Amino acid sequence: xxxxxxxxxxxxxxxxxxxxxxxxxxxxxxxxxxxxxxxxxxxxxxxxxxxxxxxxxxxxxxxxxxxxxxxxxxxxxxxxxxxxxxxxxxxxxxxxxxxxxxxxxxxxxxxxxxxxxxxxxxxxxxxxxxxxxxxxxxxxxxxxxxxxxxxxxxxxxxxxxxxxxxxxxxxxxxxxxxxxxxxxxxxxxxxxxxxxxxxxxxxxxxxxxxxxxxxxxxxxxxxxxxxxxxxxxxxxxxxxxxxxxxxxxxxxxxxxxxxxxxxxxxxxxxxxxxxxxxxxxxxxxxxxxxxxxxxxxxxxxxxxxxxxxxxxxxxxxxxxxxxxxxxxxxxxxxxxxxxxxxxxxxxxxxxxxxxxxxxxxxxxxxxxxxxxxxxxxxxxxxxxxxxxxxxxxxxxxxxxxxxxxxxxxxxxxxxxx
Amino acid sequence: xxxxxxxxxxxxxxxxxxxxxxxxxxxxxxxxxxxxxxxxxxxxxxxxxxxxxxxxxxxxxxxxxxxxxxxxxxxxxxxxxxxxxxxxxxxxxxxxxxxxxxxxxxxxxxxxxxxxxxxxxxxxxxxxxxxxxxxxxxxxxxxxxxxxxxxxxxxxxxxx
Numbered sequence: 001x002x003x004x005x006x007x008x009x010x011x012x013x014x015x016x017x018x019x020x021x022x023x024x025x026x027x028x029x030x031x032x033x034x035x036x037x038x039x040x041x042x043x044x045x046x047x048x049x050x051x052x053x054x055x056x057x058x059x060x061x062x063x064x065x066x067x068x069x070x071x072x073x074x075x076x077x078x079x080x081x082x083x084x085x086x087x088x089x090x091x092x093x094x095x096x097x098x099x100x101x102x103x104x105x106x107x108x109x110x111x112x113x114x115x116x117x118x119x120x121x122x123x124x125x126x127x128x129x130x131x132x133x134x135x136x137x138x139x140x141x142x143x144x145x146x147x148x149x150x151x152x153x154x155x156x157x158x159x160x161x162x163x164x165x166x167x168x169x170x171x172x173x174x175x176x177x178x179x180x181x182x183x184x185x186x187x188x189x190x191x192x193x194x195x196x197x198x199x200x201x202x203x204x205x206x207x208x209x210x211x212x213x214x215x216x217x218x219x220x221x222x223x224x225x226x227x228x229x230x231x232x233x234x235x236x237x238x239x240x241x242x243x244x245x246x247x248x249x250x251x252x253x254x255x256x257x258x259x260x261x262x263x264x265x266x267x268x269x270x271x272x273x274x275x276x277x278x279x280x281x282x283x284x285x286x287x288x289x290x291x292x293x294x295x296x297x298x299x300x301x302x303x304x305x306x307x308x309x310x311x312x313x314x315x316x317x318x319x320x321x322x323x324x325x326x327x328x329x330x331x332x333x334x335x336x337x338x339x340x341x342x343x344x345x346x347x348x349x350x351x352x353x354x355x356x357x358x359x360x361x362x363x364x365x366x367x368x369x370x371x372x373x374x375x376x377x378x379x380x381x382x383x384x385x386x387x388x389x390x391x392x393x394x395x396x397x398x399x400x401x402x403x404x405x406x407x408x409x410x411x412x413x414x415x416x417x
Numbered sequence: 418x419x420x421x422x423x424x425x426x427x428x429x430x431x432x433x434x435x436x437x438x439x440x441x442x443x444x445x446x447x448x449x450x451x452x453x454x455x456x457x458x459x460x461x462x463x464x465x466x467x468x469x470x471x472x473x474x475x476x477x478x479x480x481x482x483x484x485x486x487x488x489x490x491x492x493x494x495x496x497x498x499x500x501x502x503x504x505x506x507x508x509x510x511x512x513x514x515x516x517x518x519x520x521x522x523x524x525x526x527x528x529x530x531x532x533x534x535x536x537x538x539x540x541x542x543x544x545x546x547x548x549x550x551x552x553x554x555x556x557x558x559x560x561x562x563x564x565x566x567x568x569x570x571x572x573x574x575x576x577x
Contacts, residue, residue, distance in 0.1 A: 013484075040482050040483050040484070042482035042483075042505065043482065043483065043503050043505075046503050051503075052503055056501065056503070059483065059484050289480075289482045289507075290479050290480045290507070290511070293479045294479050297479070316480070316507070316510055316511070318505065318506055318507055318510060320505075320506070325506065327510060329510070371506060371509050371510065371519075372515070373515070374509070374510045375509065375510055375511065375512045375513050375514065375515050375517075376513055376515070378510055378511070378513070379513035397461045397463065400458060400461060400463070401425040401426075401461070401463050401465060402425070404425075404456040404458065404463070404465030404467055405456070405467055405513060405514040405515050405516075407456055407458055408456075408515050
């Protein structure tokens with residue numbers, strides 16, 4: 001059997017490793033546009049901050065691919081996929097497959113506005129991006145988009161000694177992860193770090209002669225030499241679209257719970273797909289490392305004829321700001337719009353949390369100041385444990401003696417400190 | 418597949434396992450550095466040691482952004498190439514048992530590695546609350562105990 005994998009990110013590599021676990025004979029060939037081995041995108045802000053060296057972000061060497069008996073065609077764009085003939089074209093050669101895994105990933109969006117092509121505009125996606133930013137020697141930087149990548153990049157550049165501005169279009173930072181209250185707390189923490197945060201502002205353009213000199217928003221002009229775009233990503237689905245695979249309404253490749261695409265023999269996983277949310281069951285995009293790896297496991301198992309189902313997306317994002325951990329799990333009120341949501345909330349000097357429950361089920365959790373018990377809350381969200389059942393278990397000596405870790409979550413479930 | 422099995426009834430919460438673990442694994446003498454934790458549930462009068470369960474499909478492995486958590490092919494222990502850890506703490510949230518432990522000295526996350534097959538916490542446990550045994554045996558033992566209890570209850574009912 002021969003499996004071809006397009007993409008050399010978290011999903012592609014996890015799929016390859018998982019196929020190898022299932023079978024030592026299966027032929028695996030990986031294709032990628034980039035010519036460097038797998039790296040961890042999540043570690044890039046740490047490099048930018050100067051906490052770890054750049055070479056630490058690489059997770060594999062070319063030797064590792066050899067050891068796993070994976071053939072690599074890196075630095076080679078796949079031009080075409082012919083699903084009827086089960087073959088793809090890369091370079092001038094044709095490669096036939098029994099199964100194809102699309103793990104083409106995503107790329108950051110730089111909007112087509114005035115000045116966004118000037119020298120000094122960057123994104124944070126590959127190790128090369130980080131090298132370019134460091135070589136540019138930024139002193140005054142504006143980060144557009146306060147998602148988790150934006151916030152991490154802002155912290156990192158501040159750590160390098162830059163003057164940092166963070167611009168967000170919505171009314172709060174990390175709008176897809178946190179509600180207004182916790183977002184405001186985190187914003188205050190960022191401002192204590194001397195990051196200048198502006199929410200509710202739309203960027204209209206970048207000005208400068210040859211270099212970035214100013215960033216223009218609908219409310220102000222900011223003098224800067226560096227602009228970093230962290231305002232969302234676009235799924236790389238061109239190849240899939242050309243091949244005739246169904247593309248969903250959110251812009252990702254459509255897959256079922258077996259990570260199968262609309263055509264037989266083709267699987268997809270990672271940033272490029274849209275899959276049901278674990279709570280709502282509605283199609284959603286998950287651009288997280290963990291989702292990519294889990295989806296890749298499922299795709300690899302099913303493509304080797306072993307049944308495995310994907311539970312659905314559930315976002316888990318953790319940030320550490322000034323040494324204080326901030327966690328967002330599942331959906332926030334924005335994601336739960338239209339549901340009648342119960343909010344269990346607590347605020348004290350060094351801890352803030354809110355637990356969102358719909359119909360007796362935990363749907364989301366946001367916490368600033370502690371990581372204790374977040375593991376069991378996450379498990380509850382994934383499993384759909386009813387809140388009333390969890391409360392009952394926590395009062396029962398017999399059940400709690402075998403499940404003591406449940407106790408960690410009790411303060412959140414009962415809403416007490 | 419031998420694992421650490423806990424007999425909750427026997428644990429009196431002395432904390433020797435934590436101190437021994439901190440000494441062997443971190444060169445310290447303080448429970449904060451231990452990879453085994455004792456949950457004290459005062460309202461139930463219970464002390465429950467919590468330690469890595471070495472899951473068959475570990476969620477921490479999926480969540481690790483540096484891909485440094487792996488299952489040992491021979492022993493099926495969940496191990497880490499901890500020198501590559503960047504301390505992002507994602508595995509801490511992934512673990513339902515709170516058994517991935519933050520190491521404040523090196524700013525990395527660690528878990529129990531069963532001391533390579535001879536867990537020192539078990540060796541030093543004075544009450545026999547920690548047992549290093551085959552998990553299938555442990556399940557059998559539990560089942561036998563539960564069955565024995567039911568027979569006992571049934572016979573009581575009979576004699577009354």
